[in-house]
Amino acid sequence: MSANEALAVLLEDMQAMMELLGEDSFRASAHGRAARTMRDLPADVMLMERAALLAIDGIGPKLADKMMEFVASGRIAEHAALAAQVPPGLLTLLGVSGLGPKTIRAMWQTLSIVDIPSLERAIADGTLLTLPRMGQKAVDKIRASLAVVKAGTDRLPLGRAWVVAESIAARLRAMPGVARVEPAGSLRRGKETVGDIDILVAMKPGHEAGSAAIGEAFRADANVVAVLAAGDTKSSVRVSLAYDLGRWKNAKELEPLPKDEGVEPPAAAPVGRSIQVDLRVLPASVFGAALMYFTGSKEHNIRLRERALSMGMTLNEWGLFPEDTSTKVSPQDRGVAAVASATEEDVYAKLNCAWIPPEAREDHGELDAGPMDLVTIKDIKAEFHAHTTASDGSMEIAELVKRAQDRGFHTIAVTDHSQSSTIARGLRPDRLRRHIDAVHEVGAKVRGIRVLAGSEVDILVDGTLDYDDDLLALLDIVVASPHAALTQDAPAATARLIRAVSHPLVHILGHPTGRLVNRRAGLSPDMARLIAAAVEHKVALEINSHWMRLDLRDTHVRQAINARAMIAIDCDVHEPGDFDNLRFGVMTARRGWCTREACVNTWPRAKLDTWLKKGR
DNA sequence: GCCGTTTTCGGCCCGACTGTTTTCAGTCG
Numbered sequence: 001m002s003a004n005e006a007l008a009v010l011l012e013d014m015q016a017m018m019e020l021l022g023e024d025s026f027r028a029s030a031h032g033r034a035a036r037t038m039r040d041l042p043a044d045v046m047l048m049e050r051a052a053l054l055a056i057d058g059i060g061p062k063l064a065d066k067m068m069e070f071v072a073s074g075r076i077a078e079h080a081a082l083a084a085q086v087p088p089g090l091l092t093l094l095g096v097s098g099l100g101p102k103t104i105r106a107m108w109q110t111l112s113i114v115d116i117p118s119l120e121r122a123i124a125d126g127t128l129l130t131l132p133r134m135g136q137k138a139v140d141k142i143r144a145s146l147a148v149v150k151a152g153t154d155r156l157p158l159g160r161a162w163v164v165a166e167s168i169a170a171r172l173r174a175m176p177g178v179a180r181v182e183p184a185g186s187l188r189r190g191k192e193t194v195g196d197i198d199i200l201v202a203m204k205p206g207h208e209a210g211s212a213a214i215g216e217a218f219r220a221d222a223n224v225v226a227v228l229a230a231g232d233t234k235s236s237v238r239v240s241l242a243y244d245l246g247r248w249k250n251a252k253e254l255e256p257l258p259k260d261e262g263v264e265p266p267a268a269a270p271v272g273r274s275i276q277v278d279l280r281v282l283p284a285s286v287f288g289a290a291l292m293y294f295t296g297s298k299e300h301n302i303r304l305r306e307r308a309l310s311m312g313m314t315l316n317e318w319g320l321f322p323e324d325t326s327t328k329v330s331p332q333d334r335g336v337a338a339v340a341s342a343t344e345e346d347v348y349a350k351l352n353c354a355w356i357p358p359e360a361r362e363d364h365g366e367l368d369a370g371p372m373d374l375v376t377i378k379d380i381k382a383e384f385h386a387h388t389t390a391s392d393g394s395m396e397i398a399e400l401v402k403r404a405q406d407r408g409f410h411t412i413a414v415t416d417h418s419q420s421s422t423i424a425r426g427l428r429p430d431r432l433r434r435h436i437d438a439v440h441e442v443g444a445k446v447r448g449i450r451v452l453a454g455s456e457v458d459i460l461v462d463g464t465l466d467y468d469d470d471l472l473a474l475l476d477i478v479v480a481s482p483h484a485a486l487t488q489d490a491p492a493a494t495a496r497l498i499r500a501v502s503h504p505l506v507h508i509l510g511h512p513t514g515r516l517v518n519r520r521a522g523l524s525p526d527m528a529r530l531i532a533a534a535v536e537h538k539v540a541l542e543i544n545s546h547w548m549r550l551d552l553r554d555t556h557v558r559q560a561i562n563a564r565a566m567i568a569i570d571c572d573v574h575e576p577g578d579f580d581n582l583r584f585g586v587m588t589a590r591r592g593w594c595t596r597e598a599c600v601n602t603w604p605r606a607k608l609d610t611w612l613k614k615g616r
Numbered sequence: 617g618c619c620g621t622t623t624t625c626g627g628c629c630c631g632a633c634t635g636t637t638t639t640c641a642g643t644c645g
Binding site (some may be wrong): 004024026027028030031033034057058059060061062098099100101102103132133134135137138141183196198225228229230231232233234236278280291294295296298301302303304305306308314315316317318330548 | 617618619627628629630631632633634635636637640641642643644645
């Protein structure tokens with residue numbers, strides 16, 4: 001766990017404990033906000049000065065002091081003081097859906113419930129029912145939520161959630177009266193993991209009455225294991241993942257890992273694993289406002305609403321309206337005409353903002369950034385990281401080339417594994433020499449696409465490369481990647497990776513940290529120094545598009561872009577479907593505000609050639 | 617606890633849904 005993450009956890013705990021103690025909620029949420037800030041901060045908090053912390057929005061003198069205390073001692077005294085007053089099991093209860101601080105505090109104070117077991121006892125013996133405003137239905141809900149918690153509540157990797165969302169969206173699109181269906185939320189923002197899935201349905205004009213049928217169909221789906229809410233415009237359900245594991249097995253989203261390192265695949269999701277899916281059905285006339293509201297993030301939305309208020313307007317999912325403080329009835333219910341609502345562009349424009357790409361809606365300064373022209377999937381014209389049957393890929397060279405050409409690419413690089421990756425059938429020098437010839441032979445036969453003979457060369461533990469320089473010099477492109485020794489400490493990792501990017505023949509640093517989402521932390525090099533070295537030596541930093549990797553991660557991309565580094569967005573292709581992961585890599589790039597120019601995969605051939613000749 | 621060309625004190629986004637209620641508190645996103 002990085003220091004930033006450790007600090008974020010402490011601050012989140014403090015927020016939770018303050019809420020459970022009934023302290024000022026605004027003070028508590030200030031800590032929660034600081035926790036998110038720490039988690040998203042690319043810079044290492046351990047290296048920051050107090051003044052730098054104070055410059056961050058939402059961090060004032062008191063929080064800065066607590067952070068400096070953490071930097072100096074690894075702890076925060078106030079956290080310990082709070083922890084002395086709050087039974088630790090209460091924090092677990094906050095993770096139970098439907099239970100909030102007020103209810104848990106009441107259970108604690110009046111029934112001495114302090115953790116999940118004592119809550120279960122209170123349910124079993126009926127004492128929970130003695131709480132004010134606590135009836136049988138509420139108890140039943142709590143019991144169901146407890147089962148969810150026990151089944152595991154890990155956030156779902158983006159690529160897994162994507163398939164679930166698209167499957168549901170496809171069914172809803174086929175329903176009568178539906179104008180549009182869009183997955184929103186953190187999925188649309190391209191976050192590497194997704195806590196729940198949000199789906200927005202727009203009804204065609206005149207078909208608004210069909211909304212109820214949409215909600216009914218959504219809740220009646222065979223995958224639904226629990227209905228959490230069922231209103232006129234809004235429904236929430238939990239969808240079984242165990243069921244979907246079987247059903248979507250052929251969709252390849254379950255392929256657990258790029259197969260290059262012999263990591264054992266994860267066990268199938270335990271029975272009972274499920275994910276919450278929220279549905280919102282609204283008229284097409286308010287689709288833009290609704291999509292904005294549903295895409296978030298929460299912090300971005302709060303910013304927008306504050307901005308609206310400061311301009312004499314109020315913003316909700318029904319539109320942007322003139323503000324009227326004389327009534328509590330919402331504007332859409334009073335029949336007030338919206339200033340804007342139909343498209344996101346309209347709403348942002350009326351808020352004096354350029355349209356903001358969904359991936360950038362995180363309250364990371366985007367409202368004041370001006371128009372953002374970020375890289376898109378359409379811009380990608382080259383793939384620099386692909387494997388064939390020579391090592392651990394499933395395609396022959398010719399098929400790989402054909403698939404790349406079908407996608408409209410002008411360049412494809414064949415980069416099979418190097419000799420140290422024995423599990424992935426890495427090529428020994430003699431095999432690599434023959435492979436280079438074979439690749440060039442295929443390249444000579446095809447028109448309209450250039451085929452580069454390259455290698456994904458292991459970065460050995462000390463930062464040296466897995467082939468001699470004279471062999472590397474024969475390659476058109478060199479992707480250097482760490483595959484082993486992924487637990488070495490930060491100074492060693494920093495030295496290792498900097499040494500690799502400093503090699504004159506290296507073009508791309510592949511999956512720089514080696515992390516796996518939800519499964520392996522990977523290396524934690526000093527990113528500022530690594531990025532600086534990459535810039536100096538004209539090495540592109542890879543965003544590996546596989547949803548299990550997404551490495552570089554979003555915050556690192558932002559840091560790299562700020563330092564004017566080059567970014568490569570590659571699919572690490574092992575089989576045909578891997579090209580489809582490009583969307584996840586591009587979303588990650590956009591989360592880091594990556595422009596077209598910064599991304600080498602968008603470059604025209606001539607510009608690319610100049611770079612590829614580097615060191616040769 | 618933070619923040620400020622309306623405020624250095626007094627605010628702090630907004631609506632849907634549920635359950636337990638006769639008007640609303642709590643939770644959620």
